[in-house]
Amino acid sequence: MRITVIGTGYLGATHAACMAELGFEVLGLDIDPTRVASLSEGLLPFHEPGLPELLGKHVKSGRLRFTTSYQEVGAWGDVHFIGVGTPQRAGDGGADMSFVDASTVALAQSITKDALIVGKSTVPVGTTRRLKTLVQDNKRPGVTVNVAWNPEFLREGFAVVDTLTPDRLVIGVESREDEAVLRKVYATALAGGVPLISTDFETAELVKVAANAFLATKISFINAFSEVTEVIGGDIRTLADAIGIDTRIGRRFLNAGIGFGGGCLPKDIRALQARAAELGVDRSMRFLDEMDGINLRRRERAVDLARTMLGSLSQSRIAVLGVAFKPNSDDVRDSPALDIANRLSDEGAQVWIYDPAGNSNASRRSPQHHYVSSTEDAVKNADLVLLLTEWDEFKALTPEGLSVQTGTRKIIDGRNILQARVWEDSGWSVASLGRRYVTTQTTHRPPSEQLQMSSGPAV
Ligand SMILES: NC(=O)c1ccc[n+]([C@@H]2O[C@H](COP(=O)([O-])OP(=O)(O)OC[C@H]3O[C@@H](n4cnc5c(N)ncnc54)[C@H](O)[C@@H]3O)[C@@H](O)[C@H]2O)c1
Known part of the structure; x- marks a missing residue:
């Protein structure tokens, strides 16, 4: 199973390196070329204990790579995690969803084989259902692209341990097949006794907020x-x-x-x-x-x-x-x-x-x-x-x-x-x-x- 991670900030870079640590081949994507260049050299552009070592190890082994190309990601990955930012928007304090929407559309347009998109960003309830429509409207004909949500609970400062051994895993899915894919991704944590809560989109989104x-x-x-x-x-x-x-x-x-x-x-x-x-x-x-x-x-x-x-x-x-x-x-x-x-x-x-x-x-x-x-x-x-x-x-x-x-x-x-x-x-x-x-x-x-x-x- 090939994993991609879209958005390689605090959440995404950690997730990408930890997925590589779990044995997956991983491709991280960011629109910031400076960030991609730095990560590609194994240099973490922010402070997070334990992460530089994981990044360096897996960039060196070739299991973890980074790119700015959606075409490359869409042709390569089986499971695409989205971890782009959802900052506060000006005015009413709501979440600025422009990064999530832009990355989802770019991804959907680039995917050339059946795949699962899994959101990890923290989003307003109702987002996954909306993105599902966005994906259906933008994906290529003949390709099946499903959507799931898997909110992230990592704490900065403990991001690596929280990602590898979280307190719990929460997934919002619409089919047993999509759940099975995510069970495979998190097989190591599940084998270690981490509880998995499999639920609908709305509950998964709400658990995080x-x-x-x-x-x-x-x-x-x-x-x-x-x-x-x-x-x-x-x-x-x-x-x-x-x-x-x-x-x-x-x-x-x-x-x-x-x-x-x-x-x-x-x-x-x-x-x-x-x-x-x-x-x-x-x-x-x-x-x-x-x-x-x-x-x-x-x-x-x-x-x-x-x-x-x-x-x-x-x-x-x-x-x-x-x-x-x-x-x-x-x-x-x-x-x-x-x-x-x-x-x-x-x-x-x-x-x-x-x-x-x-x-x-x-x-x-x-x-x-x-x-x-x-x-x-x-x-x-x-x-x-x-x-x-x-x-x-x-x-x-x-x-x-x-x-x-x-x-x-x-x-x-x-x-x-x-x-x-x-x-x-x-x-x-x-x-x-x-x-x-x-x-x-x-x-x-x-x-x-x-x-x-x-x-x-x-x-
Ligand atoms: N930081 C945390 O501790 C943490 C924990 C849990 C959840 N979250 C959630 O995760 C999300 C990301 O948070 P973060 O702290 O990692 O943010 P961040 O700002 O560190 O990283 C976001 C990254 O997304 C990239 N990006 C923006 N638009 C993009 C696009 N269209 N395509 C590809 N990449 C794009 C940016 O260049 C940036 O590198 C937010 O929703 C946040 O609430 C964060």
Whole structure:
């Protein structure tokens, strides 16, 4: 079975390399010739742990190739995965489907032998059925081209392991034959016990957006309580630990902080609302608007705290540690950290940024900041430090260690990863999202801080 992958970004390049790792011959296609040239040399154009090794191995063996030619893909492949982008469209926040539609039409017109097109992009419910018609209208006569949907749940930073051993596989199919093809593609994972949910198109599409809506809601839920504890006091981490022990709730995705971002959750909850409005069920998804609002207010709160700590942001020098939307990724799409950095500089601050992987993507989007290659260079001469992405190297910071590198003793912990009390005992002024901040941090410390539990796995 020959597999092609259309769109070789975070999702597609990972899927292509993992399919090769599973033993398939794979051809990846992208309309970006620079990306194709880089991948063809075995060079990954983004940061993803473990992926460069897989890419290099299978490009070298010849099992994995890349092209810009739809003709080549259409003549060669048996199963064509579509993993092109579905960004937020301007205006109503719905998904911009132009890349999915364009790639589907180009593919359908190029396919010269019976094949199955399998969508992986995150799409509005109803897309697969619409694309099925588009394919029938554009395919060559005499060729059978079926359509299925197989939403992707990989997490950046864990993309390889998530693709090779996912929690579950979801497929939307219209025939047993198409299901059998996908069972063959995923035979290794299925043999390893990964559950497969085979369902209709609409359910498969909805599983993905429902999962993202739930995760976004969980993050915003704890952040809503942050807004309460910031006013009245209380310890948001202990609150999360305590409710998270209840297995019906679970501790993951209950980390209070500057909120979610990236190329998926924000756009996916907005696209879901836009689609619900088109379907006349906008009230059902209206709560997501509130979740979005809570999330965006966290960014404002971080800037408010910076203003409070410095008096004025104008002429200040601020170190930002972490600009990727999450650790182990270089992705800065809708990154809360980068948004906060931009807001700080809009108010006249000079922002010095260090991220272990995200600097170059961030500097393309926001060239107004200073980008440096170490924590030490970022914090040197800073008036305030903001810790905004929970990379391991930032989790390992100590007040003594950082004190040697900077003159300031002011830090905002945007991810609730520092033990505030330890830092304060070393002379630092610490503001954390979800924690009441008073200018002199001499307020009584609740016993919960002394009994701080592990804050659970990072999400
Ligand atoms: N990034 C993730 O972690 C992740 C996880 C699950 C689902 N998804 C979904 O997967 C999809 C892709 O996301 P991504 O993060 O990989 O995006 P991306 O922007 O990194 O990659 C998209 C790629 O598609 C290419 N492309 C655009 N139009 C094309 C066309 N007509 N033909 C061929 N290639 C084309 C682009 O050049 C780009 O390389 C989105 O729907 C996203 O929501 C992403």
